[in-house]
Amino acid sequence: xxxxxxxxxxxxxxxxxxxxxxxxxxxxxxxxxxxxxxxxxxxxxxxxxxxxxxxxxxxxxxxxxxxxxxxxxxxxxxxxxxxxxxxxxxxx
Numbered sequence: 001x002x003x004x005x006x007x008x009x010x011x012x013x014x015x016x017x018x019x020x021x022x023x024x025x026x027x028x029x030x031x032x033x034x035x036x037x038x039x040x041x042x043x044x045x046x047x048x049x050x051x052x053x054x055x056x057x058x059x060x061x062x063x064x065x066x067x068x069x070x071x072x073x074x075x076x077x078x079x080x081x082x083x084x085x086x087x088x089x090x091x092x
Contacts, residue, residue: 003033004030007026007029007030007033008026011025011026011029012026
């Protein structure tokens with residue numbers, strides 16, 4: 001919502017009435033911005049499991065995955081931890 005208001009203010013401004021061309025430009029700008037965010041979300045959803053599998057395979061080789069399963073962590077906590085580990089290692 002705030003992103004849309006900011007984009008509207010940049011394109012049209014608050015002091016004048018919007019024309020049809022202003023509205024069309026606003027639509028293309030907002031579509032581009034929202035498309036970028038959707039692409040980032042899809043990439044995170046698709047590459048998250050791949051990164052988790054790499055971490056899991058690495059833990060199986062080192063034989064620490066069984067120790068991880070013996071803790072009181074829930075399944076989603078293990079998956080999120082592996083995903084964050086993979087994200088941190090890929091950014092370094």
